[in-house]
Amino acid sequence: MRETIIAIVGPTAVGKTELSIEIAKRFNGEVISGDSMQVYKGMDIGTAKISSEEMQGVPHHLLDIKEPDEAYSAADFKVHVQRLVKEISDKGRLPIIVGGSGLYIQAALFDYNFPDIKRDEELTEQLEKQAQEEGIEEIYERLQQVDPKQAEKIHPNNHRRVIRALEIYETSGKPKSEWELEQTVETPYNVIFIGLEMDRTELYEQINHRVDFMLEKGLLDEVKSLYNHGFKDTQAMRAIGYKEFIPYLEGKQTLEEAVEQLKQNSRRYAKRQYTWFRNKLAIDWYAVSPSSRREKFKMIFDKLAGILKMK
Structure with missing residues (x-):
């Protein structure tokens, strides 16, 4: 029998984390992070990593499993997800993948066979x-x-x-x-895709507010610490939220320019994420806004209750 997985996808800052916690609490679930950067230790603020308090007791996986100078790929993610889905399902709980790294999620859920080409x-x-x-x-x-x-x-x-x-x-x-x-388009799982989308103007406002909030929480100090520990040229430091501050730290840009670059890159990334998910996967999309979020979440809970009851 195929394992059932909930996959919550969509652009950054749209509300995926909040939804995942509520689904996990209602349907006895555990969350698997589908964010390619949240695997790194010490990269908390810039990746919008969920805090222990925000988890509300819900088990989370694939957070803080790598040092910032270690590589992590979609192939690694696939191996981890396959193991975790089995472990969570065997406990009678519901695996919930949540994140915006589309290639990683697609690779894991559609059983990609990555070419066994060793690095030269x-x-x-x-x-x-x-x-x-x-x-x-x-x-x-x-x-x-x-x-x-x-x-x-x-x-x-x-x-x-x-x-x-x-x-x-x-x-x-x-x-x-x-x-x-040559990759398969079939999934070995019973995947229920939930996509969150938002009016672009509202989403961009959310992103700008999120960046400001990250700075208040100490994002610049987080980047400085990673930079001072010699992680400047790592894969992890090329992530949005980190790379924008390197020119500032090296005296090549003002802080205001770095912050504006981060906001712009985040908005562009959100647009790319949305386009990617729209084109690649069959997803049930829910348009949310700060004022309609609770109503839309209730629709999602009701629909999941009906689907999961039939399993």
């Missing part, structure tokens, strides 16, 4: 050196030539993904986009 450290180092000396544009142009479909999905400034995509082609002789075409 020498090639990676060579590409990284070239990117530093000649600019990432040269590497990105090479990727456009050998794998234009994959290049379309990656922002040129995302050095890690650009280099990895080119490395896969150079190592295997097959573009990453072809590997992805």
